[in-house]
Amino acid sequence: MHTVLLIDFGSTYTKLTAVDTESREVLATAQSHTTVEEDVAIGFRRALDALTDITGPLDFQARLACSSAAGGLRMVACGLVPALTAKAAKLAAFGAGAKVMKTYSFELTEEDAAEIESISPDILLLVGGTDGGNSEVVRHNARVIAAVGGDFPVVYAGNRAAASACVKTLAAGAHRPYTASNVMPALGRLDVAPAQQIIREIFLERIVRGRGLSEQSELLDGILMPTPSAVLEALTLLADGLPGRPGLGELVAADLGGATTDIYSIARGDPADPATGLHGLREPRVKRTVEGDIGMRYSAQGVLAAMGMEALCELSGLDAASCKNLLDRIREDPSVLPATGEEEALDRALAVLAVRCGLVRHAGTLEEVYSPSGLLLRQTGKDLTRVRCMVLTGGALIHAKDPAGIAEESVRISDSSSLIPRKFEVLTDDRYILSAMGLLSGYDREAAFDIMIKHFKRGDEHAAKQ
């Protein structure tokens, strides 16, 4: 027996997963409220007691943690053109597991500076211009940021020609500058990994320590990454596999929460037909997006605003007045759980629409253009129509009656221009171990892969268990 404890300091719950890497078993999972105001060790100990109540005393060979507590990794991104470097900055920050509070384009104004000061991010990512391209705007922005109050560090990953000047400008203020290579070295080409590496280092060095999360050294061997990074690690491993262990191939994943909906894709997303023109940014194979206005509870109104009452009524089978009543109840008490048939129907409809909205915003689009040479196709973003696997995680999906049904219904849309997945097998993370397996992958990749394959439930298995 070789036991490892995986810890996720979430914003609401501290979740523990104990595994035996030799037998590939999940020994137990347990959770308790995160106690970030007092001392996170209190919540952690409570969760650990709950865990050992199930398993009996355990002698852990390793204790690894990830964290999204105290708001997670809060970032602001500044770029130049919205569809190019500003989008690249946002994609880089999401991929580093951050919560992107705001993205700015072009020259920062005095109002923007005041807003950044009030956001007070953990890290600001400053980019702009291809290498050898525009440098005036990013220089201007460095001057504005240097004068913003607070002592958040700034990662510079813009035009390399302006890097040393911007670093000098920033160093003169209170913001410690870090540099990484340009997130968009040439037009439309993304290179976000170096910036993400620096962001992760700063997260470990400053943010974790600053929040008292690293004081628990006798309890754990260190916080390794923000929780969404752990999820990305796990999904990439699941898709790619290991030598002798074929992966599942390209996949998407949906993590539906009370306040936000995260969508992940591990897929190249190239056009299906070589004659289709690909425009705009070439997006990364490993991509994460976060919809801050879409969720089951705090953001239930956002689902209504984005998808409309008609869709909500049609999916829930309720009339508009009942939907509105139930949504009002959720607004008054976001902790409410469905008790009646009507409430269950509304929750199911909300889940379908939240996943649908997240997928549509994450995936690319295909535009038909009628030209003198006939019908032409123009693709923007990633084509996920050939992805054959969808992983579901997050409380709202894994505790639902038919997660696979929700996923299948979420992609039933008539808009053929959206390049969302259409036909796929559903895997449900019904023990909620995805981020834990991302952490474990840095310790024992083979065990992490085998445990995921063994414990994720296929669509029909989940239904049978209910």
Add this chain to the structure above:
Amino acid sequence: MGKKTLVLGVIGADVHAVGNQILNYAFTQAGFNVVNLGVMVSQEEYIEAAIESAADAIIVSSLYGHGELDCQGLRDKCDEAGLKGILMYVGGNLVVGKKPFEEVEKRFKEMGFDRVFGPGTPPEVTIAALKEDLGA
């Protein structure tokens, strides 16, 4: 300063890729830094690319006869986007039918293009013009 940067592409719903590849090759060989957007390029894509890459010129090709419709308003949008005075060339089969080239040239110059090139212009001619206009 080093190399001059050109943003190159075929505008509108035009998919004539061969000429685009030839120009990309010829301009690169001539010492320019070419940001090639390929075919089916919208006005916004030229402008966004020119901003990020701090381009010195925008080179628009159009082979399918709809050039006049596709190019209208590009200069205004450049001005609006802060690319005031950027050098703009257009070339190809710009209109349908057999209009005299002088008339075509006049129309496109009125639209804000600095130089207009007719069908069959060898790349050397455009390169010489670029070197003259950009002092490269």
